[in-house]
Each structure stands twice: as C-alpha cells, then as structure tokens.
Amino acid sequence: MESRVEEKLNEFHRRCKSNGLKITPQRIAVYKALIESFDHPTAEEIFKQVRKEMSTISLDTVNRTLQTLIRIGAAFQVEGSGQPRRYDGGLEEHQHFRCIQCGAVIDFHYEPFDNILVPEHLAGQFTILRKSVYFEGICNQCAGHKQIIN
Amino acid sequence: MESRVEEKLNEFHRRCKSNGLKITPQRIAVYKALIESFDHPTAEEIFKQVRKEMSTISLDTVNRTLQTLIRIGAAFQVEGSGQPRRYDGGLEEHQHFRCIQCGAVIDFHYEPFDNILVPEHLAGQFTILRKSVYFEGICNQCAGHKQIIN
C-alpha cells in the first residue's frame, strides 16, 4: 500500500534519468501529489497540495512539470480537458476521435458502441446522462506520411 | 440531402418556441453553421463562419447562443472540452466519469471496458493512442441540489 507509492517513485526516478532530466525536489513533489490524489487534480489543485510542504513552489513550475511528466509518459491528461470547448449539433448517433496534435474532433460510428451498458455498481452512485467511447490519437493529416497501426 | 438541414431548422424553430425563446437571425445562423459543419467547431470557428454572411455578429453572441442551444438540447458539448486540464497518474487501468456540474473526474473500473476493439475502418484513418469509455452525468454530491431536465 505504502510501497506502491515507493515503487512508483523509483520508477519515476529511473524514467527521469533515462530521459536526461534532473531529479529536483519540485518534480518529486508534483509527481507524488499526483499519484497520491484520489481524483484527477487540476494544476491548481496540485499546486495547493504541494505548497503545504514546499511553500516556495510556483504554479508555473507545477504546470511545466506536468507537461514534462506527460512527455516522459509518467502522467496522462484526462480526455479532452484543457482544450477550447467544442460543440456538436447532435445529428446522428456517433462516437468521437480527437487528434491530440491539431485538436480536431472527428466523428465515427461503430454500431456496437451505441449501447454501452452502465455497470451496475455505477448506476447507484451517479446519474449518468451520457455514455461514450472516446478515442485519442493522431489524424492522418498530422501524421504526414508516417502510418502506425495500433 | 438538403431537406435534412431544413428539417433540423424546423425542429429548432419549434424547440425555441416551446422554450420561450425568440427566433433571431443570429440564433438561426449559429445553429445552421453548427449542423452544417462536418467536424466539431469551437465558438471561434463558428464565429468566423457566420461572419461571412452576417458581418456584425459578435463572438459573445456566438458563445451565448451555443450555451442556449445546449440548454434547450439543440446542441451538445464534446466530452470534457472547455474544462481546465486534469491529470492522471496512470496508476491502474480505469475509465472516467465526469460530473458536469462540479467538474470532478472520478475513476471507475469495469473490466469489459479495458479492451475495447478499434473498428477496422478506423485503424487505417488514425493512429489511435488511447481508447476509453467516458461517462458524464451528475455525481451524488451535486445531485442533492439541482436536477437537470431534458
């Protein structure tokens, strides 16, 4: 339980080294705050958390560190958050693919995704208004000639 | 093909009336631009589009109109867009539920969702880096206060 975090921190240490990044107290603190938070914090929330222990840290550093963590694969960004709002005329049943490079959201439709079942244990906890399958990746325009099939 | 838009506009007309909203040229123009756009435009993109025909419209009106459309159910907001960025330490395989009222993102895990298949026709079009099931709704904390009626 406690060792889980230890383990993660060690892995993080290795990951920084292999990416040529320095291990700074700020980076460790931000990473620790992130993996210890039970929900999905904003930069502001992490900033407040870290500042309890390290009163001199700045919000910019938190923002920059989070970007760095994403770049080395130590953190992820929750789907679509932090992008300008995008709208949907609701013409047809469909799902969304978002290009993480240009930000475009492109529809696709795959019938089996139209009726996703809500797991029973969630039905009691939340009022679910919308269920969707959401893919992220690189669109062909951005990919240029490179084509990677996953 | 052309009548599809006509039909939608009529329905929109009805929907405005039944919600006690006035039918203004701006509203029609914004709605039309939205349903005619093939991807998922931002307010700015709709603004540019509408301005070609109606040079006096303001970006605020577009923003406000889009909110109105959402309120009466004539448009939707693409999952999670327009929220401050949220981060994820990537500890375990999981899916996300987002409360549209307080913005919290809460994890849940339902094994059948762990390995969603990418439909074949997409594999050629995009490089898919992330596949997820995403639910939106009202969390229990927020449910106490208000209830959204559609």
Add this chain to the structure above:
DNA sequence: CTCTGTGCAAACACTTTGCAGCTAA
C-alpha cells in the same frame, strides 16, 4: 562548473459579465 530547472511577471487565449441600445413578438 555547466546547463537545466525554477520563480516571477507579463502576455496570451478563451470565456463570462455588466450595461445600454435594439428588435422579435
């Protein structure tokens, strides 16, 4: 010692708000 990382402040992007005049009903 060197060069990356940090803190600060200013700039930037997107959205929201207050207000006065305009217009659909």
Add this chain to the structure above:
DNA sequence: TTAGCTGCAAAGTGTTTGCACAGAG
C-alpha cells in the same frame, strides 16, 4: 410596447513565455 437579445468593452480564469538566478549533476 416590452421583455428578451445583441454588441461592446472590461474583467475573470487558466496557460504560456522570456528572463535572470539557483541548484543538480
């Protein structure tokens, strides 16, 4: 006529950038 809508401008929130100093390696 009049409540609701629009355009404008200013303010608010979240993120990014430029720079000089500090600290990890």
